[in-house]
Amino acid sequence: MHVFEVRNAELLESITQQAAEHGISYAAIVALIGAVDGFTVSTNPAGDPTAHTITSYPLPAEMTATGEIVEGKPHIHAVMAVQGDRTIGGHLHQAHLGTSFARAYVIASEHHVAVPAHEQVVFDPFPDDGAPVGRGRINDTRVTLP
Secondary structure, three states: OEEEEEEEEEHHHHHHHHHHHOOOOOEEEEEEEEEEOEEEEEEOOOOOOOOEEEEEEOOOEEEEEEEEEEOOEEEEEEEEEEOOOEEEEEEEEEEEEEEEEEEEEEEEOOOOOOOOOOOOOOOOOOOOOOOOOOOOOEEEEEOOOO
16 A cells, blocks of 8 residues: 655645656555635536536545546545535545645555546546536536635
């Protein structure tokens, strides 16, 4: 098992870099814990499983997550605990760390996961216009919770 620690960085960029440094292209992220200064997640809106609503939260949050690394890119689903004992969950697109840290517990795999083009695995945000067929749309919003 590898432990990737992230401080003063963007989480997904750091995990991608650390995976590359360890020669890891495929892995399970069996646990991811930490605290972030702000984050962006996406979810599927009711009634349209091909669309993705991306929402950015400029809020500090405690984080727990799992995921995988496919072709060197992290694919993470997270639950973020924010002020007021509330949680926000979804596919993690960004998480900025400055005040605290995160640790990803990673088990490398020799099994190469094939992701068919029609499946809804999103590694990077993609624009509404010209989105690949079957990949959906993105609605980008910014939300500040009291």
